[in-house]
Amino acid sequence: MKKLKNEAQLIKKAMQVGETYAQNRGYAAFSAQTSANKKVESLYRLLVQDKLVVALPPDKEDLPSMKHKLAIWIDKMLPEDHPLKATG
Template sequence: MKKLKNEKELVKKALALGVAYGENRGVVEFEPTDSATDKLEYIYRLLVHDGIIQPLPAEQVSQKAIQHRLAMWAARQ
């Protein structure tokens, strides 16, 4: 997994895009007290379920891998 040049900013962008996507679909309403890691995991699973991104192999699922996958998704948006 090659780290992206501006991965931290892309993760923030992915979080904003993913929250908007989930709320526009009407499947989730995030609370201000929800942690960023919980939001990122939910967004990842929602995007995989909708077929927007490819799922990670089960043995490779980790917070760092989820952040990287979502950063790559945000870079294409």
């Protein structure tokens, strides 16, 4: 798994956009007590369910891989001229 340029910032952006997406799909907002790891897993599973992200093989489902999938998803969603856009 090759890290993307600005991967940490892409994950943060994916979390913001993903939470809004989940709310628009009718899910309740995450509480202040929900851990970041739980949010990552929940958003990953929602995006897989909606076929916006290709699911990881069950034996490869771990937190770093889920975060990487979220980063790839948001990178594809960003316009080409966005400052976080991975260029190499």
